[in-house]
Amino acid sequence: MSVVLLCLTASHQNASFDLLERLSISAPSAAATLVESSDFVSGAVVLATCNRFEAYLDLDEPLTAASAIAVEATIQTMSEASGVEPAELRDSVSVITGDGVVEHLFAVSSGLESVVVGEDEISGQVRRALERARDDGTTSSDLERLFQKASHTSRGVKNRTNVGGAGRSLVRLALELASSRVTDWAEARVLLVGTGQYAATTVAALRDRGAVDIGVYSASGRAAWFGAKHDVTPHDDLAAAIAWSDVLITCTSTAEPLVTPEVVAAGARRLVIDLGLPRNVDPLVARVDGVELLDLETISLHAPLAELSAADDARAMVSDAAAEFQAVAAEQSLSPAVVALRKHVFDILDAEIERARGRGDSSDRTEQALRHLAGVLLHTPSVRARELAREGRGEDFRDALEALFGLTDTRAAVAPTHIHPTSRGAATGDAGRADAV
Numbered sequence: 001m002s003v004v005l006l007c008l009t010a011s012h013q014n015a016s017f018d019l020l021e022r023l024s025i026s027a028p029s030a031a032a033t034l035v036e037s038s039d040f041v042s043g044a045v046v047l048a049t050c051n052r053f054e055a056y057l058d059l060d061e062p063l064t065a066a067s068a069i070a071v072e073a074t075i076q077t078m079s080e081a082s083g084v085e086p087a088e089l090r091d092s093v094s095v096i097t098g099d100g101v102v103e104h105l106f107a108v109s110s111g112l113e114s115v116v117v118g119e120d121e122i123s124g125q126v127r128r129a130l131e132r133a134r135d136d137g138t139t140s141s142d143l144e145r146l147f148q149k150a151s152h153t154s155r156g157v158k159n160r161t162n163v164g165g166a167g168r169s170l171v172r173l174a175l176e177l178a179s180s181r182v183t184d185w186a187e188a189r190v191l192l193v194g195t196g197q198y199a200a201t202t203v204a205a206l207r208d209r210g211a212v213d214i215g216v217y218s219a220s221g222r223a224a225w226f227g228a229k230h231d232v233t234p235h236d237d238l239a240a241a242i243a244w245s246d247v248l249i250t251c252t253s254t255a256e257p258l259v260t261p262e263v264v265a266a267g268a269r270r271l272v273i274d275l276g277l278p279r280n281v282d283p284l285v286a287r288v289d290g291v292e293l294l295d296l297e298t299i300s301l302h303a304p305l306a307e308l309s310a311a312d313d314a315r316a317m318v319s320d321a322a323a324e325f326q327a328v329a330a331e332q333s334l335s336p337a338v339v340a341l342r343k344h345v346f347d348i349l350d351a352e353i354e355r356a357r358g359r360g361d362s363s364d365r366t367e368q369a370l371r372h373l374a375g376v377l378l379h380t381p382s383v384r385a386r387e388l389a390r391e392g393r394g395e396d397f398r399d400a401l402e403a404l405f406g407l408t409d410t411r412a413a414v415a416p417t418h419i420h421p422t423s424r425g426a427a428t429g430d431a432g433r434a435d436a437v
Helices: 017-037 064-082 087-092 097-110 122-136 141-160 169-180 197-209 223-230 238-244 283-287 295-302 308-333 335-359 364-391 393-403 423-427 430-435
Strands: 004-011 039-049 052-059 096-098 190-192 215-219 232-233 247-250 270-274 292-293
Touching: 004 064, 004 097, 004 169, 004 295, 017 052, 017 122, 039 064, 039 097, 039 122, 039 292, 052 064, 052 141, 064 087, 064 096, 064 308, 096 190, 096 283, 097 308, 097 393, 122 141, 122 197, 122 335, 141 169, 141 308, 141 393, 169 270, 169 292, 169 295, 190 197, 190 283, 197 215, 197 223, 215 223, 215 238, 223 364, 232 238, 232 393, 283 292, 292 295, 308 364, 335 364, 364 393
Parallel strands: 190 215, 190 247, 215 232, 247 270, 270 292
Antiparallel strands: 004 052, 004 096, 039 052
């Protein structure tokens, strides 16, 4: 059966940050419910980031109606998990089907659809989405191949184009915006709230800016560990740590805001940068005297335009990679047809050899020659199957098998156990490649 892929996507381009925030909290864990409850969804990988929510689905039914049912099932499941009304979710997502899903994921993984084009973090987020699907048991072999190829493509884009130059990321963009408010980073006291990979990225970006006095607070008690690992000062009291700081940067994954007006002292001039999704900072903090708040929505409004030549080069690489992935998938979809043809030919050959043996008219050398001849004759149809698949004409090959040989079961894989053991060894050279599409 051919691969049937579907993607529901909501991002900074077509959805509010509030909706993305609500989806990011609970929707990823709902993938298991979707796969278990749907008659058509055989696999699901959910990608939820600070500015993107996407559900990648593998459907086991190639009918148009199946796609519509799967979309509605996904919307209902994600709505129930996140509290977002179905109508609001339906109005906010775009649906991508078929080959478009491949190129879209490759572009997303390469940072071409991000707020900051070429950002560094998204490829890791795509990889972790697949790992979570594995842990939850919701992935499929087709989604595995798709996401692994997406990771491979993103590495190629990063290594062979300049689209990811200068370590673009939301962290670095936020610090660029903050630099107009911070006179000297070397004199600023910076507090991080969070100890994950994003926090580590932030420490590196801060040091690139010249920051030296960096502290860290963790609601989960990991501040001492993070401080020792990254040579920053741990704090165990959030209010006191905020009072100490000039710049507060939050990048943790708490479900509820950690920084509230109650823990932020009024009066002192303080810049608060909220990189968390869900929000780490209560929006009311912006009303505290002396506080200036930069959140993801504000930061995204200042995202720079892409460097056109680099982005064009990266897009071309993504398109080429997607076309090759689709071509390979098309070839694989014809493998059952080629196996069916080989089975048909070798079944006839085996029957004729058995009849010849019964008459005493067969020898080992004759049988070997006949099997070799069959392999040679099968080589050209096998090559043509590959070519037709890449041209999108796989059905022409199946129709030909039905018209010429009466073969109709050319979509389900057939194990070639009927082939005599010596037939594989005999079909060497070009003929030896006849069983591979």
